[in-house]
Amino acid sequence: MELKTVKIDIPEGLNIVIGQSHFIKTVEDLYEILIGSAPSLKFGVAFSEASGPCLTRYEGNDESLAKLAADTSFKLSCGHTFVIFMKDGFPINVLNAVKACQEVCQIFCATANPLDVVVAETDQGRGILGVIDGSRPAGIEKDEDKKARREMLRKFGYKL
Secondary structure (H helix, E strand, C coil), rough: CCEEEECCCCCCCCEEEECCCCCCCCHHHHHHHCCCCCCEEEEEEEEECCCCCCEEEEEEEEEHHHHHHHHHHHHHCCCEEEEEEECCCCCHHHHHHHHHHHCCEEEEEEEEEEEEEEEEEEECCCCEEEEECCCCCCCCHHHHHHHHHHHHHHHCCCCC
8 A cells, every 4th residue: 555645736715625425426416515505606526436437527517616626536536535626605605515415425624725635545546544634733822813713704704
């Protein structure tokens, strides 16, 4: 077995969700979940098959995001995984619905941070072991940091 890290480039203003799923209809079911989640959400979703033709399947309501999701999923080359890129919305707006999709087994990350995916490769194929999401903590928040956090949540409209 060989361990690798795959750097995922997340363009400014986008978020990514990476997860594991188990069936070819994942790409269509996730499309339906995402399209019904928020009228302004733009997204692309890709799913890499682990049997049959072993293709990376993709859909989206934004052509550039659909291509980015497909390219990223193919770069990972891990069977039964999916990649969602989104803009004009946040993962918090769709994550519970994505997790409730009957094919979804787990979510590895939902982020806009710099991202490395830890991949194991064997003679059979590749699989995601986990992710390195962003940077390590620089310290413990102080009162002024708490104030800034609370202001940011209100700016985004998630708190009153």
